[in-house]
Structure formats: structure tokens, C-alpha cells
Amino acid sequence: MKPRVLTLLLLLFPLAASAQKPLIGIFESNAFGNGSDLSAPGIRVLFYQSGQQWRSYNATCQDEVCLKTIPHVFPPVTTWTLIKERKPVANVTATIPAAYHFYSEIGLQAITNPGTISKLEPSPAPYRPAIPHAILATTLPTLQDPDNWQPAAPFPLDVTHVLQAFHKLYPHPKNCTQTTSNSPSNYHDTTIEDTKLESGASYISNKNWRILQITLRGYLCDGPPDDAWVDHWFAISPTGQVQHLGLLMHLAGTADFAHEGHSELLFQVESGNHAGYTLFYDHFTHQAHATVIFH
Numbered sequence: 001m002k003p004r005v006l007t008l009l010l011l012l013f014p015l016a017a018s019a020q021k022p023l024i025g026i027f028e029s030n031a032f033g034n035g036s037d038l039s040a041p042g043i044r045v046l047f048y049q050s051g052q053q054w055r056s057y058n059a060t061c062q063d064e065v066c067l068k069t070i071p072h073v074f075p076p077v078t079t080w081t082l083i084k085e086r087k088p089v090a091n092v093t094a095t096i097p098a099a100y101h102f103y104s105e106i107g108l109q110a111i112t113n114p115g116t117i118s119k120l121e122p123s124p125a126p127y128r129p130a131i132p133h134a135i136l137a138t139t140l141p142t143l144q145d146p147d148n149w150q151p152a153a154p155f156p157l158d159v160t161h162v163l164q165a166f167h168k169l170y171p172h173p174k175n176c177t178q179t180t181s182n183s184p185s186n187y188h189d190t191t192i193e194d195t196k197l198e199s200g201a202s203y204i205s206n207k208n209w210r211i212l213q214i215t216l217r218g219y220l221c222d223g224p225p226d227d228a229w230v231d232h233w234f235a236i237s238p239t240g241q242v243q244h245l246g247l248l249m250h251l252a253g254t255a256d257f258a259h260e261g262h263s264e265l266l267f268q269v270e271s272g273n274h275a276g277y278t279l280f281y282d283h284f285t286h287q288a289h290a291t292v293i294f295h
Helices: 002-019 064-073 156-169
Strands: 023-034 037-050 053-056 077-084 087-095 108-111 136-138 174-176 187-189 197-204 210-216 231-236 242-247 249-255 264-269 274-281 286-293
Touching (some): 023 264, 037 077, 037 286, 156 210, 156 242, 197 249, 242 274
Parallel strands (some): 053 286
Antiparallel strands (some): 023 136, 174 187, 264 274
């Protein structure tokens, strides 16, 4: 019986390995540390596949005790393929530390041999403290983008429909008549002129889906702007239906993270203290969000 059991185990092991669901991560060249002391690169574990859905580890902490226990939520050791501009640039092994020191480190794995890949991303600078991360990490050997998302000039009709959708979201955003005072009399409802809405990045897929970034200009109040006055992203379906995706986002990459024949879109979210990453999939009908807390 023993040889048969051994044979059975040998047959089942490849099946178990092949059935392992893929993970999605992002490479961060200056990941571990706090403030200006960011020197060690890492892989931030973002999403895992559960059935047909993508889920985040939904791991947040409120105290130091949690920082010591939360690492057990994440996979302890992972072999990653790093993808830049749809091409593999490195293969690394990364491990979860025994404990985290800062909230911003939650979900990060330390790369075993960091010296080999430390220059893959530019370092932070005083004039650009936040780095838009665009090196994808996958547990698959390669990544394809079957929907072939590409930068493209927006269609004029798309711009019109997106502006209409924006007006519905923010019919009368607050603004000021001058920057010297935030008194109640100075802070008032305004009517948006289309000339103040500026289109930014724009992409199209080979399935004729489009995404478009727009920003409302002309904020005059003293202090951080309201949501209406930051950049927003919209998706436009092949039939012209418009969907608001979110605000303060940067497109990190598009790829078939599950090798199922269609692409997902990964955005880095830069929203104050609660930033993170959002993954859109199944033609924008589903999304998953991984939060990063900095303080």
C-alpha cells in the first residue's frame, strides 16, 4: 500500500499546485520605514482570487499589538514575477516580516535579495514625494493584456457624456470668490462651466471600452479642495453608457491577472490618509479595494 500512497501523492501534488489561485501585488521600491527613512523595497500583497471574485485581505490596525499579529493574515513567502510595461523584468522571492512597525507597512513582503531590483523605480524627491507605482507583481510566470488597453485621444461624444455625468454628480460644487477668506459668505454654490472641465488621460480597449480622466479647474478657496475639484475617472461602455469609477486615482496597469482571457484594471488611489489600490474587473461590474493607511 505504501508505494500506491506515494504514487497518489505525487499525482495529486501537481494538481494542487496548478489549482492555487493567483495573487496580485505591486512593487514599491521604497516600502519599509517611515517618513524620509524609506530604503528597502518590497511587494505589497493586494488581492487574491476567491472563486470568480477578487478580494483584498482587508487588513487594518489601530494599535501596536495588531501590527505584531496582522502579518499572519498574509501569505508568508511568495515568489513573484515583476512586470513593467507588460514585460517581465525580475523574479523575486519575498517574505512577510515577523511584525510591522508602521501602519503603512501592512501587507508588505520584504524582498530576499533587494539589491538586484532597487533601481526599478525612481526614488521619492521633495517635489514628487508620492511615486505612482506601475510595476505589477504576479504569482503567474507572465501577464498578458488580451483587451489591449492603449492610450488614445478621447472621442468628442464621450467627453460630452462624461461632462453630463459629472454635472449630475456635482451640480453645484462649493467655491470661493477669493482666496483670502473662507468665511461663510465667501464659500458658496457655483454653476460649472464646461470650459472649466479639463480632460486628461484617456485609454481604449480592443473591446471598445474607454476610460477617461477629467478635472474641474478654478478652485479659489484657501485650503484642500472639495471632491468636485480633483481628478475623476469615468468608464464608457461600447454602447456609450458612462460609469463613474472614482477620484484621485492613477492607472497602475492592465492585465489578465487570472489567465481567464480578459483584462482587469488596477488603479493606485491617492486619497489622503486612506489611500490604496482598486481593481476593476468583469467590464467594471465588480471591484476590489485594498486600503493603505499612512498614519
